[in-house]
Amino acid sequence: xxxxxxxxxxxxxxxxxxxxxxxxxxxxxxxxxxxxxxxxxxxxxxxxxxxxxxxxxxxxxxxxxxxxxxxxxxxxxxxxxxxxxxxxxxxxxxxxxxxxxxxxxxxxxxxxxxxxxxxxxxxxxxxxxxxxxxxxxxxxxxxxxxxxxxxxxxxxxxxxxxxxxxxxxxxxxxxxxxxxxxxxxxxxxxxxxxxxxxxxxxxxxxxxxxxxxxxxxxxxx
Numbered sequence: 420x421x422x423x424x425x426x427x428x429x430x431x432x433x434x435x436x437x438x439x440x441x442x443x444x445x446x447x448x449x450x451x452x453x454x455x456x457x458x459x460x461x462x463x464x465x466x467x468x469x470x471x472x473x474x475x476x477x478x479x480x481x482x483x484x485x486x487x488x489x490x491x492x493x494x495x496x497x498x499x500x501x502x503x504x505x506x507x508x509x510x511x512x513x514x515x516x517x518x519x520x521x522x523x524x525x526x527x528x529x530x531x532x533x534x535x536x537x538x539x540x541x542x543x544x545x546x547x548x549x550x551x552x553x554x555x556x557x558x559x560x561x562x563x564x565x566x567x568x569x570x571x572x573x574x575x576x577x578x579x580x581x582x583x584x585x586x587x588x589x590x591x592x593x594x595x596x597x598x599x600x601x602x603x604x605x606x607x608x609x610x611x612x613x614x615x616x617x618x619x620x621x622x623x624x625x626x627x628x629x630x631x632x633x634x635x636x637x638x639x640x
Contacts, residue, residue: 438474457512460472460486461512484496484506504537508537510545515544522552522564523559527567541574552564557594560597562594582613585601593629598633608638619634
């Protein structure tokens with residue numbers, strides 16, 4: 420196993436002592452990428468490992484746009500987009516729209532900036548997941564971003580994966596506030612997944628009592 424592969428392995432194992440030792444011996448590992456083109460820093464963000472993010476950032480590696488967006492680094496995002504405006508519409512190496520990365524990690528100011536610079540709110544991932552900014556914000560539980568996206572043209576009835584919609588995901592996750600916003604924004608209360616699951620069935624199966632009550636009061640079946 421080469422040094423890069425070993426580095427990603429200890430990262431995945433959250434062996435912070437080993438990460439620290441490897442970075443001390445080979446600082447260039449902070450810029451390492453895996454076979455999908457994902458950087459060590461991006462994977463650290465995906466895993467929610469703030470300690471690892473801080474450790475990698477301390478190495479002084481310049482952030483690329485998708486990394487800056489995922490981390491909520493507005494000034495770095497501005498620096499890159501002002502230099503090359505088309506980057507606002509770009510994708511990460513693993514196929515996610517930059518604005519979707521901003522949304523899933525809850526960075527509203529960055530999302531607003533990218534949108535003002537031409538990012539497509541409804542841009543869909545090119546990696547087969549079907550994710551976009553709204554699905555990311557819903558999955559991440561970011562109520563304010565969901566509301567902002569809907570106000571600015573996000574499709575409340577977008578379907579992805581196995582027939583999921585943002586409302587179905589919100590119900591499954593027990594996010595009542597997001598569910599209410601989606602419904603007010605025109606989401607279909609009666610949408611079903613490919614295997615016939617409804618928002619109500621998800622809420623009932625997962626024990627989300629408040630969500631179940633809300634859905635029933637609005638005529639869900």
